[in-house]
Amino acid sequence: MRELTSRLPTSPGFWRSPLRGPWLTSVLGLVLLFGVGVLFVTGLLSYAAYNPGLSPVNDKTPDKGLLGFYLFAWPTDPYWLYRLTQGVHVTLGLTLVPVLLGKLWSVVPRLFTLPPVRSVAHGLERISLLLLVGGALFEFATGVLNIQLDYVFPGSFYPLHFYGAWVFFAAFVAHAVLKVPKALRTVRTMRASRDDDLVSPRPDPPTVSRRGALWLVGGGALLMCATNAGRSFDGPLRQTAVLSPHGGPEPGTGPNGFQINKTAAYLGIDPAETTQDAWRLTVTGPGGTVRLDRAELLRMKQYSVALPIACVEGWSTSDQWWRGVRLGDLAALAGFDGHPPDVLVESLQRRGAFRRGALRANQVADPRSLLALHVNGEPLSADHGYPARIIVPGAPGVLNTKWVTRMTFGDLS
Known part of the structure; x- marks a missing residue:
């Protein structure tokens, strides 16, 4: 029975990787702290740029109430403002995908700890983690699908992504307030207690160092950036956006040979x-x-x-x-x-x-x-x-x- 129990994800001995631990989790968490903050601000700016206050024409997000407190008339100067803010939002979001996956991998044992709730405070923390992980996966998934023009999610992208962002960011802020001080101490001292619940009691022999794991995640992030960022630039850099549906060479030649989103035929123009x-x-x-x-x-x-x-x-x-x-x-x-x-x-x-x-x-x-x-x-x-x-x-x-x-x-x- 004990051997069977050790094979279940709820057993600490199930998670054998020697890479998991507070230091790796803290480094990835601090990267996300900055990146998600930038994503949230540029996302709100993108929503404001749609002039949602001109309801009901542009507003795809009804009943936003207090969540629309920051809306303002989108300026026409500088003329490249939306190009900058939305380019940063999308490129940074794609760049952070490997970081997010690495962070979730580093903390996955905590999703299976027993008992699931030890106290009221612990129960509230578990709920916040559910909102945090679920919100992160939802926001990144819908964002990537929208970039690919693959609208498989139910309903309009605008309200789904808007409300999802507020739920995710609220959980993210609560989590950051609780965890950032400890993360900073861990990164600064380069060590943590061996009895931390992320450290395997029976780790397998290491095949790569924690720094090597960071290089792997960082390399993946740089690859995502390099293969997508070019579509927001002019000149030769556009050729590097090989993973972008609107990257690479212009879709034609001549005066009208530049990018479009959807053709006249697709949108029903007679x-x-x-x-x-x-x-x-x-x-x-x-x-x-x-x-x-x-x-x-x-x-x-x-x-x-x-x-x-x-x-x-x-x-x-x-x-x-x-x-x-x-x-x-x-x-x-x-x-x-x-x-x-x-x-x-x-x-x-x-x-x-x-x-x-x-x-x-x-x-x-x-x-x-x-x-x-x-x-x-x-x-x-x-x-x-x-x-x-x-x-x-x-x-x-x-x-x-x-x-x-x-x-x-x-x-x-």
Whole structure:
């Protein structure tokens, strides 16, 4: 019976690795302490960039209540802000995957300790660990699936990831408050008590040192970074993003040969609706309704601006030269002269989360915000939003609506 018991995960003798111990766990935990903090802040910034306060148009996370305390009007300067914050969020998240797995491996014996609850305080700690481990796996898993455009989870990614982040981070902060002082002492002294529950009472002979294990985890993290980070950069570095669905060479040549997320065909765009005879832009506001075809838009004053596109999946394009009509001029047609308001933008697309998107007044008023008709000197391609698309400095890619068919300026409530 004793021999059988020793073969169960609940027995300390079951876990034989000599690598497990407070020092390895503490080092990995301190790395996660910094990394998860950065992920949380950049994640909140990403959510703010979607202008969720323009409800119910952009808001995919209802009833957030006090959790939306930090929301603000997303700025248009610097124009690369979202490209930076979301690039850091996604690349760092992928980089931390080996660290997270190493940390979970180092503490897995504690998940099987008996009795499972020794006191009220111990029970609360176990619950916090359940939220911590479950929240970490949920956040990293949904994040990786979103990057891969693999939406196998139930419901919308936005509320799932948003609420999951708050649960995970609350448990993470509670755990850090309890464990960081001990972790710092352990790392500083390079030793810990041999009776720690992570230390095997009957370890197998070592095949690698703890420092070697750290090099393995660190090497895995660097590999994840090196094979994904390039999609957030311009030039040769983009070629290194071999594990990214939007990495590597540009998906074409010519003026329109730069990255897209989904094609016009995938999103249900009927080419017959985008012809010169069929397509019209409807602009509505207190001054009435104006309908313009593409030729009439081209006769309006045209402006050019160099801006990238940056998406929630962490990829971005290099700066492209866009040319079209300022959103502020279209607001003036709708009856707003001098102080443009928020605007609701509607697309021809029939599938996808953002068939409608809203922009704040500060985004409409920026002189670089365009209803683009050309890119890099040529008319937009179908996949880049022909006949017309929005381009706004600093806005997430989904708010740069393609195949625009209607713009409503004014109160969106």
